[in-house]
Amino acid sequence: MKAEVREIKAEGWVCGKCQEPLRQLPVEITYMGSSFQVELPRCPVCGFTFIPPDLAYGKMREVEKLLEDK
Ligand SMILES: [Zn+2]
Numbered sequence: 001m002k003a004e005v006r007e008i009k010a011e012g013w014v015c016g017k018c019q020e021p022l023r024q025l026p027v028e029i030t031y032m033g034s035s036f037q038v039e040l041p042r043c044p045v046c047g048f049t050f051i052p053p054d055l056a057y058g059k060m061r062e063v064e065k066l067l068e069d070k
Contacts, residue, residue, distance in 0.1 A: 013041045013050055015043035015045065015046065015048050016048075017043070017046055017048065018043055018045040018046055018048075020043050020044060020045045020046075022041035022042055022043055022048075022050055023041070023042060023043075023044050024039050024040070024041060024042075025039065025040070025041075025042040025044070026038070026039050027039070027040045027042060027049050029063075031060060031063050032063075032064075032067060034063075034067065036063055036066070
């Protein structure tokens, strides 16, 4: 059974283009007509945002839950 990931760690990730360590930065995402701010590993130079597919899926589920609770 896989543990649910709650925090996205930026440590250890490096931008493939800039070789710059990714930093945990707030990113605005829009989903189902609402925007949310989540902290994701992001390159401070080119703005590349790293979203692992399984993590993105987990976040989307969280967002869906937020929408349902409203
Ligand atoms: Zn970069």
